[in-house]
Amino acid sequence: MDRDLVERARSGDQQAFADLVHQVSDTLFGIARRILRDPGLAEDVLQNALVTIWRKLPHLRDADRFDGWAFRILVHACYADASRNRRWATTVRVLPLERADTTDDMTAISDRDELERAFRTLPLDQRAVFVLHHHVGLPLVTVAETLGIPDGTARSRLHYATRALRAAFEAGREQITRREERLA
Amino acid sequence: MSDQMFDRALRNWMEDGSDRTPSTAIDAVLLAIKTTPQERDLRIPRRLNLMPTYMRLAAGIAIVAVAGVAALTFLNRAPGFGGPGPSPTPSLTPGPTGTVINAGTITLTDDACTWDGNPGLIVASIEPVIARVSILNETETFGNFGVYHLDDGSWADAAAWVARENDFLQGGPSQPPQDFATDVGNIDAPDRRRYPATLTFGPGIHGIVCSSNEPPPGEVFAMYLVGPLEVTVPG
Numbered sequence: 001m002d003r004d005l006v007e008r009a010r011s012g013d014q015q016a017f018a019d020l021v022h023q024v025s026d027t028l029f030g031i032a033r034r035i036l037r038d039p040g041l042a043e044d045v046l047q048n049a050l051v052t053i054w055r056k057l058p059h060l061r062d063a064d065r066f067d068g069w070a071f072r073i074l075v076h077a078c079y080a081d082a083s084r085n086r087r088w089a090t091t092v093r094v095l096p097l098e099r100a101d102t103t104d105d106m107t108a109i110s111d112r113d114e115l116e117r118a119f120r121t122l123p124l125d126q127r128a129v130f131v132l133h134h135h136v137g138l139p140l141v142t143v144a145e146t147l148g149i150p151d152g153t154a155r156s157r158l159h160y161a162t163r164a165l166r167a168a169f170e171a172g173r174e175q176i177t178r179r180e181e182r183l184a
Numbered sequence: 185m186s187d188q189m190f191d192r193a194l195r196n197w198m199e200d201g202s203d204r205t206p207s208t209a210i211d212a213v214l215l216a217i218k219t220t221p222q223e224r225d226l227r228i229p230r231r232l233n234l235m236p237t238y239m240r241l242a243a244g245i246a247i248v249a250v251a252g253v254a255a256l257t258f259l260n261r262a263p264g265f266g267g268p269g270p271s272p273t274p275s276l277t278p279g280p281t282g283t284v285i286n287a288g289t290i291t292l293t294d295d296a297c298t299w300d301g302n303p304g305l306i307v308a309s310i311e312p313v314i315a316r317v318s319i320l321n322e323t324e325t326f327g328n329f330g331v332y333h334l335d336d337g338s339w340a341d342a343a344a345w346v347a348r349e350n351d352f353l354q355g356g357p358s359q360p361p362q363d364f365a366t367d368v369g370n371i372d373a374p375d376r377r378r379y380p381a382t383l384t385f386g387p388g389i390h391g392i393v394c395s396s397n398e399p400p401p402g403e404v405f406a407m408y409l410v411g412p413l414e415v416t417v418p419g
Contacts, residue, residue: 018214030203043209050213058222076405111193135198149324169190
């Protein structure tokens with residue numbers, strides 16, 4: 001993160017903020033898309049979060065902590081949007097046909113579908129911890145600090161999320177195995 | 185089922201799709217900030233940390249000296265401490281201190297605040313009304329409960345003001361500070377647990393604004409209004 005850009009944006013420099021947005025928007029969009037599982041909603045949330053970040057930047061004391069601070073605003077924008085807007089649209093993923101003709105490819109598709117379905121049933125607070133830890137790569141202590149929750153809470157949210165995903169994954173694999181046995 | 189298989193599937197699924205922000209989203213944000221003012225930072229700068237050591241020492245000595253003078257003054261005036269004081273005025277019956285009631289539980293959750301057992305209307309023979317309430321913070325954030333006396337506005341004004349504040353917190357337009365209610369009390373509930381509390385109410389209509397936020401003076405996430413509680417003292 002360019003500290004100088006943050007400092008300038010904090011003091012009201014709109015061009016500096018524009019440069020900052022170009023630096024961070026893909027990361028923030030990736031987080032929102034993974035938490036919400038809907039690119040359209042993620043785009044709306046990202047816009048709200050970036051405007052909130054602009055508005056609240058003068059409150060940020062330490063420019064070096066910009067990333068975590070921005071993640072927190074984004075995650076809370078996800079929570080707010082989810083409670084305000086319950087349109088949980090189904091995202092249709094188009095798969096290239098030529099990739100789906102081997103058993104391995106079918107298994108991979110099945111894995112993704114099972115994980116996707118299971119993840120969508122998780123509460124948003126579990127999703128947020130999971131995404132910040134597994135996608136962004138933050139250590140759990142940093143995730144807890146970013147979200148303003150105790151370490152133990154972050155740990156338990158990650159545990160429940162992982163347990164649900166693993167159970168869905170294993171159930172999917174067992175189904176495939178049974179189907180293959182029937183066909184054999 | 186091996187951990188490696190699960191980890192690989194998880195990784196493939198997590199990395200699915202594009203993270204490229206649509207340019208229309210960025211354009212919309214950059215357009216919005218042209219007309220969106222930044223909030224002013226009203227926090228008191230931590231000047232003490234920037235002071236040289238000798239100045240901090242001098243400030244400490246000054247504080248101790250002022251406290252010492254205040255304590256000596258108090259001891260000289262208080263009966264029974266440090267010498268004779270004025271005799272207390274005899275009284276046959278002790279003066280009443282207020283009407284004590286139990287006023288239920290105020291619960292703050294991630295998306296609501298409720299007040300179970302709000303007495304609503306209290307007809308008190310003696311003011312103030314001292315209400316014992318249980319404050320329950322069920323969020324993972326810092327909870328704050330501000331008690332407001334509605335001086336000039338109605339309950340609907342208060343509800344509308346809180347709704348506009350929430351809109352502002354979500355990026356909506358700013359609004360002028362409210363001028364129809366007075367802050368008469370405040371309770372912090374820093375963690376997720378139950379806090380016994382005592383609130384004091386004078387005559388009039390009151391509301392409690394519950395908010396979930398970062399520890400003050402940090403960001404406020406959401407605000408809710410509970411009540412009303414009205415105190416009347418006949419005669």
